[in-house]
Amino acid sequence: MCGIVGYVGNKKAYPILIDGLTALEYRGYDSAGIASMENDGIKVLKDKGRVSNLNNLDGIDKLEGTTGIAHTRWATHGMPSKVNSHPHMDNSETFAVVHNGIIENYNDLRKFLGDNGYTFLSQTDTEVIPNLIHYYFEKESGEGTNKFLAAVIKATADLKGSFAIEVLSNLYPDTMIVTRKDSPLVIGKGSEGFHIASDIPALLEYTRDFYLLDDYEYTIMTKDSIKFFDKDAKEHDKEIKNIEWAASAAEKNGYDDYMLKEIFEQPTAIRETIGSRLKEGEPCNFSDIDISKEYLSTVNKIFIVACGTAMHAGLTGKKFIENLCNIPVEVDVASEFRYRNPIVNDKTLCIFISQSGETADTIAALKLCREKGAKTLAVSNVIGSSITREADYTIYTHAGPEIAVASTKAYTSQVVLLGILAVYFAEILGSQDAETIDSIKKDIMELPAKVETSLKTIDDVKAFAKKIYNEKDMFFIGRGVDYNVALEGSLKLKEISYIHSEAYASGELKHGPIALIEKDITVISILTDESLVEKSISNIQEVITRGAKTFIVTNLDLPNTNFENVIRIEKTNPLLSPILSVIPLQLLSYYISKEKGLDVDKPRNLAKSVTVE
Numbered sequence: 051m052c053g054i055v056g057y058v059g060n061k062k063a064y065p066i067l068i069d070g071l072t073a074l075e076y077r078g079y080d081s082a083g084i085a086s087m088e089n090d091g092i093k094v095l096k097d098k099g100r101v102s103n104l105n106n107l108d109g110i111d112k113l114e115g116t117t118g119i120a121h122t123r124w125a126t127h128g129m130p131s132k133v134n135s136h137p138h139m140d141n142s143e144t145f146a147v148v149h150n151g152i153i154e155n156y157n158d159l160r161k162f163l164g165d166n167g168y169t170f171l172s173q174t175d176t177e178v179i180p181n182l183i184h185y186y187f188e189k190e191s192g193e194g195t196n197k198f199l200a201a202v203i204k205a206t207a208d209l210k211g212s213f214a215i216e217v218l219s220n221l222y223p224d225t226m227i228v229t230r231k232d233s234p235l236v237i238g239k240g241s242e243g244f245h246i247a248s249d250i251p252a253l254l255e256y257t258r259d260f261y262l263l264d265d266y267e268y269t270i271m272t273k274d275s276i277k278f279f280d281k282d283a284k285e286h287d288k289e290i291k292n293i294e295w296a297a298s299a300a301e302k303n304g305y306d307d308y309m310l311k312e313i314f315e316q317p318t319a320i321r322e323t324i325g326s327r328l329k330e331g332e333p334c335n336f337s338d339i340d341i342s343k344e345y346l347s348t349v350n351k352i353f354i355v356a357c358g359t360a361m362h363a364g365l366t367g368k369k370f371i372e373n374l375c376n377i378p379v380e381v382d383v384a385s386e387f388r389y390r391n392p393i394v395n396d397k398t399l400c401i402f403i404s405q406s407g408e409t410a411d412t413i414a415a416l417k418l419c420r421e422k423g424a425k426t427l428a429v430s431n432v433i434g435s436s437i438t439r440e441a442d443y444t445i446y447t448h449a450g451p452e453i454a455v456a457s458t459k460a461y462t463s464q465v466v467l468l469g470i471l472a473v474y475f476a477e478i479l480g481s482q483d484a485e486t487i488d489s490i491k492k493d494i495m496e497l498p499a500k501v502e503t504s505l506k507t508i509d510d511v512k513a514f515a516k517k518i519y520n521e522k523d524m525f526f527i528g529r530g531v532d533y534n535v536a537l538e539g540s541l542k543l544k545e546i547s548y549i550h551s552e553a554y555a556s557g558e559l560k561h562g563p564i565a566l567i568e569k570d571i572t573v574i575s576i577l578t579d580e581s582l583v584e585k586s587i588s589n590i591q592e593v594i595t596r597g598a599k600t601f602i603v604t605n606l607d608l609p610n611t612n613f614e615n616v617i618r619i620e621k622t623n624p625l626l627s628p629i630l631s632v633i634p635l636q637l638l639s640y641y642i643s644k645e646k647g648l649d650v651d652k653p654r655n656l657a658k659s660v661t662v663e
Contacts (some may be wrong), residue, residue: 052136052150054235055120055252056216058226058271060241062117063087063118064110066245066256071101071122073453075652079644081123081135085146086115091220092146096121096135116243116273117226119216121148134172140180141168145219146472147183149176151212151233152640159208179215182208194223195270196283202227203268203281212410216246229268234408234436235476237261237269237276239290244271249406250293250432251451262434285334291434307650309454309546313636314505317498319459320466320629322448324498327470328491334474339427339443343478350398352422355387355415356403359457360429360464363536364403365534366628366633367468373625374476374490384411388418396423401468404428405452405460407435416440429467431460445471454651456545459638461538462501469626493623497630500620504633507617511634514601514615515641519547524572525563526553526635527593529586532576535628539574539635546643546653548583556589569597574635577604578627587611601638 053074057063067084082104083096090111093115095107101122153159156175159182164170168181187201202217208485212232218394219225228235228246238245238257245253250260263269266281278288305311327335352371354364361383368379382392388411393398393411400419404412407430416426417440426440431449447463452651473490476482518524524543526536533555540553556575567573573593577586583606588599590613593633601615602608605627608616619630643650 053122053248054148054214054216055148056226056246058117059115059245059273063115063240064113067118067120068104070247070252071120075101083135083137084118084120085137085218086113086118087218087223088115092218095138096132098132098197119148119218134174134236136176138177138180140184142184145180145183147180148216149179150214153209154211157562176350179265191456195222195264199221199227199283200271203283224272224276226271230263231265235263243273244276249440250388258292260293293433309456309640312452312454312459316459316462317501319449319463320501321498322464323463325448328495333477336474346475346478347395349377350397352377353400354379354381355384357409357411359461360403362534362538363461363464366465366531369531370469370472370625374472375479375481384415387415390410394419394422394424398424401427402437403464404437405431405457406439407432413437413440417513418508429464455653455656458543465629480625490623493626500622500630502631507634510617511637512641515638515645518572519642519645521572524549524551526574528576529556529582529590530579532578535576535631538632542636542639546639546650547646556586559589559592567593567596571598573598574601576631577602577606578631579624581604603634
């Protein structure tokens with residue numbers, strides 16, 4: 051949920067750290083701070099509020115150190131404040147730490163350290179870490195950086211929960227130690243030193259070559275060297291990976307906001323996700339996971355587990371798989387999955403969706419399913435992310451970096467990839483005839499062009515947003531796959547406009563929700579399933595009769611109707627329609643937020659990557 055940055059090299063650290071924090075601010079923006087190794091020791095500067103506030107701090111422009119760590123915070127323990135901001139130091143001010151994650155046993159550790167004479171300035175869980183390092187350092191008999199490393203290893207062994215940490219010490223001014231467990235951390239090898247960050251996009255300006263740390267893997271860095279150690283302090287080699295993301299992918303490129311840019315990048319993201327998976331006249335290409343017919347024939351149930359927008363993508367994935375493969379699919383919220391004793395065994399395939407690949411609840415659910423004997427398949431946008439290293443199989447969307455907190459292109463890319471996966475399964479199982487398979491493949495291949503048509507609704511959507519942006523409540527309705535889109539549209543509106551909204555299956559209106567419909571309230575309806583068109587029209591008429599304004603996204607002819615505010619999208623296979631119908635809803639949420647003067651990319655209380663439970 052927080053963002054951390056580090057630099058060890060030949061250049062002045064603080065401008066690099068500030069740039070990195072700015073690139074990571076979507077991960078947290080309650081407070082920010084940096085620690086720079088200066089000639090007279092570690093200098094810490096931090097403050098409540100946005101990263102930009104750091105530029106106004108007294109002394110920031112006097113920092114000359116070439117080694118430093120930095121942090122942008124999404125508050126968990128302790129309110130946003132200067133004292134609760136990272137970095138934190140131990141009582142002796144020998145060690146400085148920034149931390150992403152949650153230390154679940156911090157109260158026990160605070161008591162232990164308090165009993166040993168340590169005091170605390172902040173309310174955070176993080177402050178126990180530098181003091182624990184100091185405690186073990188004082189008891190360690192080793193020498194040099196080995197002593198430093200041993201203290202960090204022993205301190206982190208006491209931590210329960212999740213962490214990615216960077217550590218500086220006044221005793222080793224040219225050295226930084228970093229490690230992680232269940233929280234993301236990457237190290238980039240640049241021409242002028244080593245760069246550390248929570249996410250790859252923050253480092254694309256400097257390098258495409260990355261080390262992806264495993265849990266309880268420790269790194270000692272100087273400007274000239276990098277060494278990797280396991281939790282027993284044994285040194286080992288580490289493979290470097292090249293990530294082919296362009297630096298421009300993490301820039302706005304003339305758009306007012308990242309979200310709008312990413313909405314308009316969807317044709318390209320979908321085209322890249324389709325990639326070599328689909329070619330006319332050939333079977334789907336999933337040679338990277340190599341799931342056999344023998345195995346797939348034994349699967350009697352599939353779970354799709356995810357959070358938020360990724361879970362909504364999973365709901366459409368369920369429709370794909372059940373319709374094409376005749377395998378029952380259950381979609382579950384990752385944060386609830388582990389706590390309901392799910393019935394999972396070796397005949398269950400479990401699919402986990404996470405844009406970042408670092409979603410804590412989703413990773414924990416994956417580990418549980420593996421323990422129960424199920425095969426696991428990860429769907430992620432980030433190569434080498436935690437979820438991809440835990441899963442038996444991994445398939446990637448190719449949406450490129452998504453910076454805005456509210457997901458857009460990652461969602462549509464996930465839906466497309468799940469659709470292709472369902473076609474692949476159907477081909478393996480022989481559950482559909484060749485004509486059906488060829489038809490849906492053709493429809494998938496046409497999606498990028500049809501998404502471009504959906505984007506042309508922008509002016510009509512923008513005009514409607516101007517009419518309704520001051521409303522306090524809205525409703526989304528749909529049937530079948532359209533209900534899945536209603537859920538996603540409602541979530542987008544809540545996330546970035548702070549308008550209360552609810553999504554309902556249209557047929558459920560008369561079972562309670564219609565009591566909330568009154569004069570001039572806005573009801574947004576998605577209508578793309580021809581088999582349900584008459585019933586859906588009736589549901590829309592029901593809310594109009596009670597005084598509602600309507601906004602309708604459809605690709606169907608609506609006979610004998612005179613609805614207002616109808617947004618037309620192109621026809622496609624009904625299973626694929628969510629990819630087209632969600633576009634006007636994304637635009638609507640965006641323009642409502644802009645009309646309200648809100649920060650679209652950084653909505654309050656939210657962070658891009660939820661790396662804590």
